[in-house]
Each structure stands twice: as structure tokens, then as C-alpha cells.
Amino acid sequence: MAPLFFPLINGKLTHMADTQLIKEKIDLAQLVQEYVPLKKAGIYYKAPCPFHREKTPSFMVNAEKQIWKCFGCGKGGDIFSFVQEMEGLDFVEALKLLAERAGVKIDTYRNEIDKSQKNRILEINQKAAYFFHHVLLEMPASKGAREYLENRGLKKETIDQWQVGFIPDQWDLLTQYFLKKGTGVDDLVAAGLTIKKDAARAGQGFYDRFRGRIMFPIWDVHGNVVGFTGRVLVETENSGGKYVNTPQTLVYDKSRVLYGLNNAKTEIKSQDLAVIVEGQMDVIACHQAGMKNVVASSGTALTHEQVKLLKRYSPNIAMAFDADKAGVAAAKRGIDIALSEGLNVRAISIPEGKGKDADECLKKNPQVWFDSVKNASDVMDWFFAMAFANKDVSGPKAKQQVADELLPLVGLIPYAVERDYWLKQLGDRLGTDVSVLRDDLKRFDKEKKINNQTDKKPDATKTVPLDTLNRLLQRLLMIWISHPDYVNAQWPLLKIKTFDGSVYQHLYETIKNQYNSHSQPTISDWQHFFGDSELAEEFENLKMLAVIEPGETADSDLKTEGMKIITRIVDEWSKKRRKEIQFQLAQAEQSGDKEQAQKLFAELQNI
DSSP: OOOOEEEEETTEEEEHHHHHHHHHHSOHHHHHHTTSOOEEETTEEEEOOTTSOOSSOOEEEETTTTEEEETTTOOEEOHHHHHHHHHTOOHHHHHHHHHHHHTOOOOOSSOHHHHHHHHHHHHHHHHHHHHHHHHHHHOGGGHHHHHHHHHTTOOHHHHHHTTOEEEOSOSSHHHHHHHHTTOOHHHHHHTTSEEEOOHHHHOSOEEESOOSEEEEEEEOTTSOEEEEEEEESSOOTTSOOSEEEOOOOSSOOGGGOOBTHHHHHHHHHHHTOEEEESSHHHHHHHHHTTOOSEEEOTTSOOOHHHHHHHHTTOSEEEEEOOSSHHHHHHHHHHHHHHHHTTOEEEEEOOOTTSOSSHHHHHHHOHHHHHHHHHTOEEHHHHHHHHHHTTOOTTSHHHHHHHHHHHHHHHHHOOOHHHHHHHHHHHHHHHTOOHHHHHHHHHHHHHHHHHHHHHHOOOOHHHHSOOOHHHHHHHHHHHHHHHOGGGHHHHGGGSOGGGGTTSTTHHHHHHHHHHHHHOSSOOHHHHHHHHTTSTHHHHHHHHHHHHHHOOOSSOGGGHHHHHHHHHHHHHHHHHHHHHHHHHHHHHHHHHHTOHHHHHHHHHHHHHO
16 A cells, blocks of 8 residues: 655655654643643543634543544544644644644754754743843842833733843843853854954954843744843933844744734634734733733734734734824834735724823723724724815815825725725715726726836846856855855955856855955854845855755865866856957947947957
8 A cells, every 4th residue: 555645845745654643742632721721521621612702612622532523613623633723824834833842853854954053042042031031030130120010010920921031231141141051152143142242343252132121032923932022121321222122033033923922812713803012011911901812013014924924813903003103104004914915904093191002001991992992993994084184175186185095095905895895985975986986096006016016126046047157156155155264265366356247246245345344254244244134035045055055075175166166257257258348349349439349359358
């Protein structure tokens, strides 16, 4: 009998034995217990169904057969289908999540070094969260931080649940703590907790990114600590911004994380509503008050990735944001994405004088906040109210201004019936025929398509087959990235112009600048230098290629290979440039441009 396989996992077929091993290592009842309280009933466990609201428990777990069934909504299955339903994942994603939990290795597609560093960073973040939390609760130096949190109304159990912490204002307290425990400083830098000093200005050494701050761990949806937000306790001239966040790392991408989603996802699914507030304290205050379906965008507009993440748990969101121009503008950017993804969006308006945000409103009167969420208006009603506020739309110009403000938003709605409803509403309020608005809407659709085409940036390294020269340039950069110490010996042999016009020109120029400021740059130097720039991904791709495609040359011979590659690069570039000049020379002679012809001829002679 042929072996049974499940779908491809990143290019590798997964054998059925892998899934069986996962089932043996993870107890279904224990897993379900993390989402909903179970009550023992013989070989079964029962509970209210986590997928629909009910008064009488109809959700059953068979502990012997490792299966579950809801006799209310009819859903059922095994450990994989349960995680798919609860987390909004497809089978492949659920399999990978459970395999990691069970310690079953099925994911071999990824570079092992990169994966290992990700695991080390996650472990460092977890230990750092414990360190910050312990310092807050136990250290005398944290008295001011404890008083601050008490004044903000946080209970002891809330501080424990959210692992709120503190770090005193010392230069390298956390870094020294980890170094004494044997953690490598490069991993601390890669985790974003430690910063390497600029050797040109401050000498050698490292210091903590977070100092003198209340610390909020940031979890991904699965409960891994991926980063931190630090709020300054006492603002001084040298304390930096009010909030400092972990930079982008191998495990943290702010556009893909919503603060509190790991604690809120079950309630969001149960309530069929996600409440989105601005900051960490707003989320914590809401959960403490009993509203547990609340997450934060951390002061930024919602991204495509965050909207798709929320969509796993509910198509309904209610957003609270500052009513000033900046707050409205940021909210609009996120709402645009949510509407285009088909989400039902409502706007939360806190009555004037009752608090500027959820946290402040809850302190003054919790019921006002709960009522504000309950009475949140459809976001299109909210947009209409703002567009028509204090406007006389009797004249044609005023009508067009309102139409120009609202039509792009109506056009984002992906459902024809709903979109048509709002067009009719706009037509009635403007006294304009709907057919005219539909024609005007086409103008915005056309402009949007043009803008989308303009905004798309071609990724030359992925979409364009590399010619001989670019392949050689790629290989040289791979050697330099994996062995930065070879740059010093090879740099003088390379003609600068060889990178001009290549797909790696900008990356090369950036590396060159970094090389000029560091006599012997390391991989960490370059990673820190790229930061969140557009070149960071290109750099990471080459770094991974250097491991995946090491070539047949031993590490000890790579320096020699690099020098040979440079010779070939110069030859290839010279051939290519000669052809270009010969073509340009023919054109100059044909047009009678003698001056240009002489310049080109002189350049040709010097190649």
C-alpha cells in the first residue's frame, strides 16, 4: 500500500505518521481547556461551545478517541480541526503550529541557522519579560514604577497577567544580566534589546535599548513574546521618546502584530466582535474591567496583515480613536483597508468630557465606555456625519467636495448591494441622481488603478532573470555578507562602476558606506545599518542564499574565489560597456554629434 501524505509544507510532503505523532504528544482535552473550561463527564468532557453562543453545554470532547463534537452547531473533528476553527488557520498552518508545540520536526524548508536564531530570540524575549516583571515587583528601585501603575488603577493580578515590568535607568543592566548567563551579545542585538555603540563616536561597547521605562511585553497570536514597548517613567532631556518599541527583528514585525490578540482571540470569536483601541494601557484597562475582546493597533493605522489576522476571528470590528485630525487620518487609513477586505466597521465615539480614550473613560465611568462600544455607529454613517457637518450643500461646488470625500470610501466596499445603498444615501442627501454618482465613482476607480500600478515597485532580484554579470555580482555579495572580513582584501580590486546599473547597485552602495565607516564590519553591523529600510529584505535574501547555495568552495578558499570573481566581473562589465559605447558611438556619428563621438571614443580606448 502506498504511503499516505498530507499537503505540501513549504515544499516538503508531510507523512501521515507526523500527524499521528502530534496527536499522541498533545492531549486534546488539555488543549481545549486553554480556550474554554471543561467539566469531566465519564470519558467525556463537556463545555459551552466556543464557536457559538449557547446556554446549555453541547460541546463534547472524547478523551479516549481524541475527537470533539458540538451537537448544537454540528462542528466536530480532531486536534487539527479544533485549532483551525479556533485560530482561523488552514490545515497547513495548524499542522505547523501543533508540530512546534509537540516538538515534532516537520519543517525542513527553512535555513536551520536562521530558524535557530529565531528560537534563541524568542527565548531571550521570554527571559527578558520575566526579568522586567521580577524587577518591577521585587526591586526597591522600582518603587516609583509600582506607584505609577497603582495610580493608573492596575490591580496586582492584572500586572501579573500582562507581565508588566520595569527597567531602571541604567546603561546596560539587562545586557550584563544576559551576558553573565552566557547569552551571546549578537543575539541580544538581533533581538532588539541591546544596541551596539557607534565606534566612531562613543567607542566600543553595548548598551540597553530600554532604560528607565515601564515595560509591556508584546505577544504574537500564539503567545510568544516577540517584542516590547517601553513607556518612560520620568521624562528628561535624554530619555528619548515617551514610548520606545522593539525594532523589526526576525520574530517581530509591527505590521503583523496586534497587542492583546493572544488574550482576546477567544472572546472575539465568542462575541463576534473585535474592539480596537490605540494603546497598551487601553487594552489592559478594558480587560481588567471585563471587556476581553479588545486589542490595540499601538498607535498606528491598521495594516493589511493585521486586518487579515482579525478576520480569522470575526468580520466585525469597532474602532476607537482620537477625534483630532491626526487620529481621524490614521483611522481612515486603517478603515480603508478593513472596508476593502469586506469587514463590517463601526466607529466608537466617547461622549465629550467623558475621557479622551478607553482607559480614561473607564476610570471616570466604566458604564459610559461599555455603552459607547454597544452604541458604536456604522463607520459609513460616521464618515457621512463628518463630511456633511457644518456644510451648506446647496451649491454645485459644495456638493462636489462632499462627493469627492465620500465616493472613494464608498468605492472601497466590495459588496455591490451595500455599495449601492450608500450611493443612494449620498444621492438623496446631495439631491443628485445616483447614476451621476456612479459615473463619478468610475473616475475614482480609474485613478486608484493608475495609482496602484505606479506604486508597484518591481523586485528585480526576484522577477528578472540574472545575466552573467549580475550573477557574478550576486555571488561576490554573498561571500562578503557571509565573510565580512574578506571585504578588506578584495575591495581595492573592484572597479566601482561595475555595479552601476546592476540590480544590486543600491545594496552595494549601502554596504560601501558601511564599510567606509567600519574598518572591519560584521554581519550585525550591516543588519543594524539596514534597519527597516527597503534594502533589508534584499540583504536577508542574499544572506540566506549564502547558506543555501554555498557552492563547492571551502570557507578557507572563499577569499581566493572572491578575487577570481572580481576579475570575471571586471571582464564582463568591460564587454558589456564596450557594446554600449559602440552602439552610442554609431548613433552620435549618424546624428553628426562630433563632441559626443569623441568622448565616447576616448572612453572606449580606456576600457
